[in-house]
Amino acid sequence: MRINCPICGDRDRREYYYQGAAVTLDRPAPDAEEAVWEDYLHLRENPAGRTRDLWHHEGGCGAWVVVTRDTVSHKIFEVALAADVKGAAR
Amino acid sequence: MxxxxxxxxxxxxxxxxxxxxxxxxxxLGHLTVLAPFGAEAGMTEALSAAHGLGFPKPNRATGKDGGRCIWFGRGEALLIGPAPDASLADHGASVDVLxxxxxxxxxxxxxxxxxxxxxxxxxxxxxxxxxxxxxxxxxxxxxxxxxxxxxxxxxxxxxxxxxxxxxxxxxxxxxxxxxx
The missing domain is CATH 3.30.1360.120 (Probable tRNA modification gtpase trme; domain 1)
Structure with a gap:
């Protein structure tokens, strides 16, 4: 598996640390309902298909990236800097 | 000290x-991490004026043996060789990592x-x-x-x-x- 870092270029998977689903980019408001927070903290989709995760390029430039990939075919559709994704959402 | x-x-x-x-x-002589605050333009200018080196783009290095500046991660470069000029600290973090x-x-x-x-x-x-x-x-x-x-x-x-x-x-x- 190779991930095309927006800064470093195409790199081996072993340079990356896998954090998990990219839902952590959408943190609920501090006063959101308990159920919303529980969902955010504990409940994750387990899709057979397209998923979005956060990876840390710890063995490279040190950037966090959002990887959109298919868990069945292993195809990677998109890799974007988490800073850009987060910035665009604001 | x-x-x-x-x-x-x-x-x-x-x-x-x-x-x-x-x-x-x-x-290698001195090793200094340079991390520009925001835009790189100020640091690029100061580095060029003080040491005659360009601030490297990602995956690149500038200079040669004795005075080199290498890309060192997101938003960072490593100045290798000369003691860093004081003016660099006006444009970003300048940290001795020798x-x-x-x-x-x-x-x-x-x-x-x-x-x-x-x-x-x-x-x-x-x-x-x-x-x-x-x-x-x-x-x-x-x-x-x-x-x-x-x-x-x-x-x-x-x-x-x-x-x-x-x-x-x-x-x-x-x-x-x-x-x-």
Whole structure:
């Protein structure tokens, strides 16, 4: 598996640390309902298909990236800097 | 503060040749991480005025032996050689990291084959030319690798890993040499 870092270029998977689903980019408001927070903290989709995760390029430039990939075919559709994704959402 | 003595990363001087590759420890002079605040333009100008060096783009290095600036991660570069001019601190963080890194030079016709055993990036000349510099891993160690010549590489790892770096490189050099 190779991930095309927006800064470093195409790199081996072993340079990356896998954090998990990219839902952590959408943190609920501090006063959101308990159920919303529980969902955010504990409940994750387990899709057979397209998923979005956060990876840390710890063995490279040190950037966090959002990887959109298919868990069945292993195809990677998109890799974007988490800073850009987060910035665009604001 | 009293006059401090610089300690070397290896207890004995590292200087070995195995087959067609040679490994030597290098004393790089000052090592300073430069991290511009926001835009790089100010730092680029100050670096050029004070040291005659460009601020490197990602995966690139500027300068030559004695005065070099290599890309060192997202938003960071490493100034190698000269003591940093005070003006650099006006445009970003300027941090002395001389005691944090160990540096070796790996050279020779087989150097690229030695690194191919340890590094998950294509370092052959077609893909990794002189003036290219990357952050990657040597085995499991976080490293910086710069091509300094046709058959020579500058490799930096955290100083606490110096022993592991020399061990891994020597093993790979012997393994490559054994294949003839």
């Amino acid at each position: 009293g006059e401090l003595q610089a300690a070397r990363p290896w207890a004995e001087r590292l200087d070995v040749s195995i087959g067609r590759s040679a490994l030597v420890e290098v004393d 005691d944090a890194w160990a540096a070796v030079s790996l050279s020779g016709a087989a150097a690229v084959d030695v690194l191919a055993r340890l590094v998950p990036v294509d370092l052959r000349e077609g893909a990794f030319k002189r003036g290219h510099s990357i952050r990657t891993q040597v085995m499991h160690m976080s490293a910086s690798i710069t091509r300094t010549g046709k058959d020579s590489f500058l490799i930096l790892v955290f100083r606490s890993m110096a022993g592991t770096l020399s061990h891994d490189l020597k093993q790979a050099m012997a393994a490559v040499a054994a294949r003839g």
